Amino acid sequence: MAEISLYRPFPAEEVPGWNFETDVAVIGFGAAGACAAIEAADADARVMLFERNSGSGGASGLSGGEIYVGGGGGTDAQRAAGFDDSTKDFTAYLKAAGGPCADEAKCEVYGREALSHYAWLKAQGVPYRGNYLPGKHIEPTDDSTLIWSGSEAAAPFCDIAKPAPRGHVIQHMGWGGGRPLVDILEAAARARGVEVVTDARAVALVQDGTRIVGVVVRIDNANRFVRAAHGVVLATGGFVFNEAMRRKYCPDTFKLNDPIGDKDDGAGIELGVGAGGDAIHMEQFFTTCPWTMPESHAYGVFVNIQGQRFINEDCYHGRVSRCAVDQPGGKVYLLLDNAHFVQPMDFARMSIAGTGETWDEVESELGMPAGTLSATMAVYNEHARDGRDPLFGKRSPILTPLDQGPFVALELDFQASYFSFFTLGGLRTSAKGEVLDRAGMAIPGLFAAGRCTSGLPAWGHGYSSGLSLADCTFFGRYAGRSAAAPGGN
Amino acid sequence: MAEISLYRPFPAEEVPGWNFETDVAVIGFGAAGACAAIEAADADARVMLFERNSGSGGASGLSGGEIYVGGGGGTDAQRAAGFDDSTKDFTAYLKAAGGPCADEAKCEVYGREALSHYAWLKAQGVPYRGNYLPGKHIEPTDDSTLIWSGSEAAAPFCDIAKPAPRGHVIQHMGWGGGRPLVDILEAAARARGVEVVTDARAVALVQDGTRIVGVVVRIDNANRFVRAAHGVVLATGGFVFNEAMRRKYCPDTFKLNDPIGDKDDGAGIELGVGAGGDAIHMEQFFTTCPWTMPESHAYGVFVNIQGQRFINEDCYHGRVSRCAVDQPGGKVYLLLDNAHFVQPMDFARMSIAGTGETWDEVESELGMPAGTLSATMAVYNEHARDGRDPLFGKRSPILTPLDQGPFVALELDFQASYFSFFTLGGLRTSAKGEVLDRAGMAIPGLFAAGRCTSGLPAWGHGYSSGLSLADCTFFGRYAGRSAAAPGGN
Numbered sequence: 001m002a003e004i005s006l007y008r009p010f011p012a013e014e015v016p017g018w019n020f021e022t023d024v025a026v027i028g029f030g031a032a033g034a035c036a037a038i039e040a041a042d043a044d045a046r047v048m049l050f051e052r053n054s055g056s057g058g059a060s061g062l063s064g065g066e067i068y069v070g071g072g073g074g075t076d077a078q079r080a081a082g083f084d085d086s087t088k089d090f091t092a093y094l095k096a097a098g099g100p101c102a103d104e105a106k107c108e109v110y111g112r113e114a115l116s117h118y119a120w121l122k123a124q125g126v127p128y129r130g131n132y133l134p135g136k137h138i139e140p141t142d143d144s145t146l147i148w149s150g151s152e153a154a155a156p157f158c159d160i161a162k163p164a165p166r167g168h169v170i171q172h173m174g175w176g177g178g179r180p181l182v183d184i185l186e187a188a189a190r191a192r193g194v195e196v197v198t199d200a201r202a203v204a205l206v207q208d209g210t211r212i213v214g215v216v217v218r219i220d221n222a223n224r225f226v227r228a229a230h231g232v233v234l235a236t237g238g239f240v241f242n243e244a245m246r247r248k249y250c251p252d253t254f255k256l257n258d259p260i261g262d263k264d265d266g267a268g269i270e271l272g273v274g275a276g277g278d279a280i281h282m283e284q285f286f287t288t289c290p291w292t293m294p295e296s297h298a299y300g301v302f303v304n305i306q307g308q309r310f311i312n313e314d315c316y317h318g319r320v321s322r323c324a325v326d327q328p329g330g331k332v333y334l335l336l337d338n339a340h341f342v343q344p345m346d347f348a349r350m351s352i353a354g355t356g357e358t359w360d361e362v363e364s365e366l367g368m369p370a371g372t373l374s375a376t377m378a379v380y381n382e383h384a385r386d387g388r389d390p391l392f393g394k395r396s397p398i399l400t401p402l403d404q405g406p407f408v409a410l411e412l413d414f415q416a417s418y419f420s421f422f423t424l425g426g427l428r429t430s431a432k433g434e435v436l437d438r439a440g441m442a443i444p445g446l447f448a449a450g451r452c453t454s455g456l457p458a459w460g461h462g463y464s465s466g467l468s469l470a471d472c473t474f475f476g477r478y479a480g481r482s483a484a485a486p487g488g489n
Numbered sequence: 490m491a492e493i494s495l496y497r498p499f500p501a502e503e504v505p506g507w508n509f510e511t512d513v514a515v516i517g518f519g520a521a522g523a524c525a526a527i528e529a530a531d532a533d534a535r536v537m538l539f540e541r542n543s544g545s546g547g548a549s550g551l552s553g554g555e556i557y558v559g560g561g562g563g564t565d566a567q568r569a570a571g572f573d574d575s576t577k578d579f580t581a582y583l584k585a586a587g588g589p590c591a592d593e594a595k596c597e598v599y600g601r602e603a604l605s606h607y608a609w610l611k612a613q614g615v616p617y618r619g620n621y622l623p624g625k626h627i628e629p630t631d632d633s634t635l636i637w638s639g640s641e642a643a644a645p646f647c648d649i650a651k652p653a654p655r656g657h658v659i660q661h662m663g664w665g666g667g668r669p670l671v672d673i674l675e676a677a678a679r680a681r682g683v684e685v686v687t688d689a690r691a692v693a694l695v696q697d698g699t700r701i702v703g704v705v706v707r708i709d710n711a712n713r714f715v716r717a718a719h720g721v722v723l724a725t726g727g728f729v730f731n732e733a734m735r736r737k738y739c740p741d742t743f744k745l746n747d748p749i750g751d752k753d754d755g756a757g758i759e760l761g762v763g764a765g766g767d768a769i770h771m772e773q774f775f776t777t778c779p780w781t782m783p784e785s786h787a788y789g790v791f792v793n794i795q796g797q798r799f800i801n802e803d804c805y806h807g808r809v810s811r812c813a814v815d816q817p818g819g820k821v822y823l824l825l826d827n828a829h830f831v832q833p834m835d836f837a838r839m840s841i842a843g844t845g846e847t848w849d850e851v852e853s854e855l856g857m858p859a860g861t862l863s864a865t866m867a868v869y870n871e872h873a874r875d876g877r878d879p880l881f882g883k884r885s886p887i888l889t890p891l892d893q894g895p896f897v898a899l900e901l902d903f904q905a906s907y908f909s910f911f912t913l914g915g916l917r918t919s920a921k922g923e924v925l926d927r928a929g930m931a932i933p934g935l936f937a938a939g940r941c942t943s944g945l946p947a948w949g950h951g952y953s954s955g956l957s958l959a960d961c962t963f964f965g966r967y968a969g970r971s972a973a974a975p976g977g978n
Binding site for chain 2: 005006007008100101244248249251252254270273274276278280281282283306308309326369370371372375378379382383390391392428437438439440
């Protein structure tokens with residue numbers, strides 16, 4: 001008998017007997033898998049969903065439940081706050097956020113369809129309070145809906161597309177809206193008769209000729225054969241917890257110590273590539289450190305070990321953090337004055353590396369040569385007084401001179417401080433959710449969505465909060481709908 | 490009948506008849522393919538070599554013919570010049586040059602075997618004058634042997650391994666030693682009875698069960714089936730001329746306009762992945778611009794558009810160039826004083842962007858805010874007078890104050906100036922040249938070498954001249970020897 005392997009499909013002719021028969025088999029019960037299941041069921045397919053854990057969630061369940069939505073004149077929350085977000089601007093931002101890795105087709109379709117997707121989420125029961133919360137937030141600390149969750153208002157993005165806040169957060173008190181979001185999607189799936197099998201890990205695809213016709217799942221220590229008459233949807237997440245894959249495809253993540261996810265071991269990527277799929281942009285990763293908590297720290301200035309600035313600090317915290325991790329020497333410094341310094345959160349594991357009555361003193365305490373950091377801050381302060389940052393284009397309101405001592409330099413060490421990270425590379429899929437082979441053709445019967453694919457959040461330096469859940473939920477739906485079509489693709 | 494495809498092997502049972510029968514089929518007649526053929530023939534295998542062009546060469550034939558060799562106390566040329574290069578230092582440098590992408594096993598084996606490889610090259614007839622040419626050279630302009638061809642003497646490498654020059658160049662007047670190098674290897678292969686078929690492009694592998702047993706080549710517009718009883722060696726080069734692959738795997742190369750290679754379309758990578766192989770570090774690329782020509786420009790200082798330095802300029806020109814391409818704004822400036830400025834080479838396409846009697850004037854001409862570039866140069870000059878570069882660790886002799894005006898800023902625009910580049914990612918192979926699948930197991934009958942693999946030159950930021958040809962020739966030999974073994978792997 002052929003081997004049961006992640007790396008190559010099992011031949012259908014050797015299947016000893018089907019333990020389950022369904023139209024669509026969805027693998028993974030995060031937001032992507034849940035949305036795929038809902039749409040497949042709505043297309044009248046029989047749907048089974050297999051999850052390796054004992055319940056739903058995945059990385060989505062650990063998230064803030066924030067979805068990046070805009071365009072079409074704006075959502076209710078955007079319009080109520082006075083943001084008339086055009087599809088043109090929204091789409092342009094999506095492409096800019098994808099940088100050199102942007103999937104134009106996905107940006108275009110989501111750009112057009114985001115508003116109706118938002119309506120769909122509400123129709124599933126996802127509640128939104130509908131209000132706008134100004135300021136700099138990682139997630140709302142109350143139950144507000146709309147926050148700035150990307151680099152929209154920061155250079156160069158603000159020159160590419162008219163800025164608008166687009167992070168839409170489920171109504172939920174405090175952080176952690178991902179868990180109730182997945183709960184609602186799970187309920188919607190179950191209400192449609194989706195059959196959920198937990199503690200069932202996918203270990204192989206089943207192939208008949210060139211077509212994927214099923215999946216082998218490991219249940220109670222036995223291989224169970226699932227026939228999926230229309231298609232299989234992979235929604236298994238990224239590979240942040242697979243060190244061997246990270247070493248081969250994304251070794252820069254070894255600079256960091258805080259992977260986030262839920263058993264994201266890249267299994268879906270391996271299954272897809274084994275079936276002839278194409279894994280792209282595998283070196284891309286998201287990272288962020290909570291440097292804007294407390295919010296007054298958003299007014300700070302970052303420098304590298306040479307005392308040089310490297311980013312307009314009004315960008316999204318993840319973009320700032322990703323650029324920080326590019327800097328040499330394994331650490332960067334966040335410079336603050338007395339007006340803006342507050343003790344950082346314990347969990348951020350940032351330390352005070354230098355203090356001084358002047359920036360010269362801080363420079364000296366950090367062991368930097370005279371005329372480096374002090375010159376950087378002289379130029380910064382001189383122009384900040386005029387409301388300008390000619391070097392990096394940082395903007396008000398957080399562009400303010402840092403010239404009232406005493407001054408502090410916080411050290412953000414990539415290994416010691418809290419830099420969470422997850423991977424962004426994965427299977428290349430069409431906007432319809434079909435897994436594409438290396439020639440760009442759809443693999444019959446095989447679909448994928450979420451972080452086992454390369455999608456809207458394709459580029460670490462352009463990540464914005466809510467892009468991944470937007471991608472998971474929207475293209476999860478498309479994948480489910482495509483998989484449900486009789487005869488599939 | 491199954492499709493003839495780069496993307497999946499053709500089933501042996503459908504082969505209509507074998508047009509050629511051999512023990513080892515080598516695909517590609519650059520240095521890697523030539524060395525594989527020689528070793529396979531020396532192991533008493535029948536060897537056929539298929540090349541898509543009308544003659545040998547590949548990217549190797551376009552190169553300088555420089556091979557990175559050291560360790561074991563030093564080569565004849567190293568010892569004659571007073572460099573007793575230890576295997577420990579040599580191996581440590583190889584690993585540092587590979588950075589986060591280093592293949593430890595390949596570094597170790599080449600570290601131990603490089604001296605005997607050098608002797609083998611001589612035994613094939615490769616001539617070396619045996620002398621050392623001091624200074625900063627891209628390639629020798631005479632027929633000298635030994636040059637500094639990497640970042641050995643520059644921070645941080647000089648602190649990791651005791652520096653020694655290791656670029657060994659074939660005796661050949663002027664640039665372009667790659668062509669005579671390949672000619673010699675070709676002659677050595679032909680002398681052993683290797684049957685060379687030119688104008689023959691590989692279009693598919695042939696598989697019997699899990700084993701690769703042959704290859705389909707396109708000759709005179711017809712598919713010809715080649716049975717390779719022991720194995721197939723892929724030596725087809727990188728993918729710098731395949732824009733679709735670059736878009737998917739290495740999009741940062743679109744910043745640049747001067748690919749170098751010889752029809753390197755990634756076909757071998759596709760063939761290998763189609764057979765179950767693993768393509769790794771696909772985002773890595775080499776680039777360089779000829780900024781050290783004239784040599785006096787090596788004394789210059791690089792700044793980005795913010796007027797900040799970003800590298801110790803005594804590193805290898807490719808490392809400096811690769812770090813330059815990381816800088817924002819699409820260009821960098823090379824700063825020179827009157828003592829060191831010479832008109833740049835026409836082909837470099839660098840232009841004078843600013844001049845001045847003081848660095849303040851240059852800063853102003855470049856449109857940079859006061860106190861940026863001028864502060865950078867004040868700090869640089871102050872410490873250079875003491876022979877120090879506390880920020881980046883640049884060293885003498887090219888660390889000298891640039892304080893005698895008039896001054897010049899040359900603009901190196903990534904799109905407009907000459908930045909040659911080629912790709913470094915490719916198939917994951919064992920040190921024996923076996924193509925490994927994603928589980929790390931050797932694919933029976935399939936071997937690879939050179940730039941269709943990820944090898945010694947794995948990391949663009951650590952590239953050193955001669956690493957790629959060292960990798961091609963040495964691991965080409967190993968691949969040929971492994972493929973020749975009866976029963977292969």
